[in-house]
Amino acid sequence: MNDLKISQKEIQFFEENGYLVIENLIEAETIEEYKKIYNDFIAGKIDVGENRRDLKGENKEAQKESITQIMVPSRYFNPLKDSEYYRKISFISRRLLGDDLEIDFDMFINKPPFSDAITPWHQDCAYWIDMPDKRAVSAWMPLDEATLDNGCMWYVPASHLKPMRKHTSTAKNGALVCEGNEDEAVYIELQPGSVVLHHGGTAHYSRGNTTNSQRRAMIVNLRPKSMINYERERGFDHTGENKVRNENASLTSHKKDIKKIK
Template structure:
């Protein structure tokens, strides 16, 4: 299990999120950057699991989401990001925690499209054991202007908010505000864990560079088995759109 101190565990439990600096080394970040570009350019074909979270009907993607990249590229499961984030998730929530799914989310340059306020649990079926955490790993620098994450502390301890879907089968959204939330800027290789009920969002990307993130999600193995029994595997058939590619 990943070594976390009592203060970190308490902060995650009480505030609903936790920043971990330098989860990945510069060399590891470079590896994931190359893999990420292969997915975005469709040299690794994940088109079945790819969509535009913005809900835009345009010809190019604004917020590219690729679900379950490790299903397409299984070697990712044994690489540092998945292994380290699993260790931290177990340290935060218990030894019965396992990987549920992973995904890539990229905000293309100059798209200025927010990811609306939401709670991840709004996407999931209701389960008796609600322990869940997502690990959001920055592959590029993440800051206000390109769409870093904002979290509302202690929101996970309140009832789930009403959510509605944005247009054209886009992301879910609910009410939230930056005024009572925390902006989490990250350098490449650093990450933030947040609970399933933690309210969060990100601004649009107004810069000339991509804002790439790789996310792993964890919950108790028994709850993952329950999901699968009910037909939930976090995949879906999707329609691919054009995408501006990162510049090397």
């Protein structure tokens, strides 16, 4: 970790734009290890019970393959917690938003070949209970090259500095959706092992995967320790062990659960 440095320029870029790319954070050998673990989750070899959600896309074409979301994989495969990606992301997030940041929860989102389902425009903060401290960061790392065609991330620069956009709930899968379009956004194509981080208030989205290969992403969310406790005290921990259950499992239904107990 000694060689990992986040410059003042990078911190300033994140503050101003609400996202930041870190190239080549994790080396290829480690990515191969992550792929094996990831594939075991996707194949169901590591059972996560209700913390697996398979989401079909809205349109007819996208009904062929489901996007798979695995919530809190590190609970089911503990070594992830102390693994390189999680440690490095914790370090970077503390540099960006403060030393009190801790991992809140992690998830895997796999867009399989031809699973042409978008992740709709949204801001993560739209799903939260009313947090007194809104510092939060989400790290997104692909295990496959992330491209426009397989669903790389798009961000609206500086949207985290503006009032939160109005979100509506899609009847079908419960996801919250806000206005957003590609013309106001930037897309971030990434090599496996490179990472993009975004602020909890940054509007983002991804296209569906129209290619014949997978788009596997590992996502780690961090916020201040005191705010993680604040959530937990109110009965929410982003996992299948919540008191509040969501029958319409979806890509973002863990976030909908937060809304329900507000």
